[in-house]
Amino acid sequence: MALALATGSLQSYDCTLATPYSISEVEGRVGGNPISFSGSAGAGAWQFVLGYDGEYGEVIWPDSPMQLSGKGSLIQTGPQDFAFFLVSKGPCLFTEGHCGSLVQFSQKQDRSMDLLLSPIAIIEMENGERRPFNVYLTGKCSEKKAGQ
16 A cells, blocks of 8 residues: 655655656667657656655556556665665556566755656567567656645
8 A cells, every 4th residue: 555645754756757768779889769658658647756764665656657656665775865666567568567667766955856767678579579678767856845
């Protein structure tokens, strides 16, 4: 179940993601390409609430186009830097089976946060083979004020 965002020990943020990118290597060169979506995964769909306390991180995103929602064990990776992993059942945006994403965030001096999502992703090639591919989504989060 969802963490109680009303508790005093939980910090919560409104987050917005930028355009997703895929990263690939072709002939020894690494490059990024934007991934565009239409319909329910369009521009307005990439907003959610992120909360965390000392033990768990949580994403509250009822209409997530990438099935990213729930809570996971939080690890501290730096002084104001954290990460957690979320898993959910499919169907998924970037896989044919279950979904998984690494959620990483860093709090800045103004209490806003920079965010990086790294979902598990596969792609079907023209010959029918499937291969893993890298997808990343960056974003910004602003602290929710008391009572929001």
